[in-house]
Amino acid sequence: MKEYNKSLSITALVFHYTVNLPCNAVVLSLSEKNIVMRLEDESQQRDFSEGDPVVIAYNSGGEVIVKGFDVKKLNSDGTIELDGDELESDANKRLYERIPASYPAEIKAVLGSKRSSAVIKNASKYGMMLYSKADFKVGERLEVIAFMGGELSFMETTAVRKDSMTGYLAYGLRLNVNDTQSVRCSEQLLDFFRGKYLKGVNISSTQDVNGISISDEYSAFGSTTRHMLDDAVQKLDSLLKGRGRR
Numbered sequence: 278m279k280e281y282n283k284s285l286s287i288t289a290l291v292f293h294y295t296v297n298l299p300c301n302a303v304v305l306s307l308s309e310k311n312i313v314m315r316l317e318d319e320s321q322q323r324d325f326s327e328g329d330p331v332v333i334a335y336n337s338g339g340e341v342i343v344k345g346f347d348v349k350k351l352n353s354d355g356t357i358e359l360d361g362d363e364l365e366s367d368a369n370k371r372l373y374e375r376i377p378a379s380y381p382a383e384i385k386a387v388l389g390s391k392r393s394s395a396v397i398k399n400a401s402k403y404g405m406m407l408y409s410k411a412d413f414k415v416g417e418r419l420e421v422i423a424f425m426g427g428e429l430s431f432m433e434t435t436a437v438r439k440d441s442m443t444g445y446l447a448y449g450l451r452l453n454v455n456d457t458q459s460v461r462c463s464e465q466l467l468d469f470f471r472g473k474y475l476k477g478v479n480i481s482s483t484q485d486v487n488g489i490s491i492s493d494e495y496s497a498f499g500s501t502t503r504h505m506l507d508d509a510v511q512k513l514d515s516l517l518k519g520r521g522r523r
Contacts, residue, residue: 289314289335292474294379294396295324304335310361319355327351328444330379330398330408331359332474343474345377345399347442375401376470381421384409384448387418387433396445397423400466403452404434408445415439423462425469430462450486467498 287307291314300321306313312333325331329348333342339396346359362496378397384407385392389518393411400406405421413419413436433456438449453459 287335287337288520289333291316292332292334293324293329294381295433296321296475299334304333305356311349312359313356314359315356322351322355322357325351325357326444328408328442330377330396332377332379333473334358343377345379349423349443365429374467375399376467377474378470380418380470380473382407383422384411384413385420386413386506387420395421397466398422398447400463400470402463402467403454404437404464405432405450405452405463407448407450408442409448410445412440418453419448421450425466430465432459432466434459 285502287304289302289304291302292299295317301317302314303317304312304314309405314333325348327350327500331348332343333346334343336342336474344361347362348357349360352358352359377399382395382397382398383392384395391411393409395409395411395499397406398406407421415436415438419434419436421434423432433453434450435453436448437451438447440447440449452463
């Protein structure tokens with residue numbers, strides 16, 4: 278069994294698209310691009326798959342660090358290895374704020390009936406990165422459907438990039454800025470992610486320097502977000518059946 282720096286033991290929160298509440302974890306090894314961690318409740322590891330995007334929040338010198346990673350390896354000893362955002366190289370930095378995420382969505386072809394479940398990896402004002410197992414073409418117009426704040430949001434995009442990842446195809450999507458609804462929904466999505474991943478994590482001055490507490494807002498959720506999305510999309514499909522949205 279590999280030995281890690283037991284004196285490190287940074288407390289962290291792990292956000293994964295299959296669960297509402299973030300998982301508690303202990304970081305055993307940490308670098309700018311890689312993390313090795315162990316979930317406090319190791320049974321939660323069954324919800325993780327290699328290639329999944331996750332968001333990690335931890336305290337470094339009194340500052341909360343929130344970063345996006347992908348699951349690289351699920352080890353038999355209960356540890357999980359994470360890789361940093363390989364696709365976000367210095368030469369390809371965006372001009373706008375890009376918020377890391379791990380959030381369920383649905384992706385569908387604007388022209389046609391092809392659709393699939395997906396996971397939003399990160400988002401900015403004018404686009405997002407999304408993981409899906411479905412094969413769409415670069416240049417294809419794609420609609421992203423996300424359930425947030427109790428309602429469905431629709432964002433029309435164009436696939437400008439496609440990369441093969443472990444378990445997924447990663448799509449770089451550019452928002453259709455001429456579609457007012459898409460722009461409005463994108464702005465709402467960013468606000469939602471800021472609340473979920475950034476403002477939802479608080480440092481308690483009464484706790485240890487590595488202590489992170491969870492905002493009470495998370496206790497308001499009932500069923501998992503993915504199930505809520507599935508239910509909402511099914512209801513919407515039944516309402517729009519035979520009419521066509523576009």
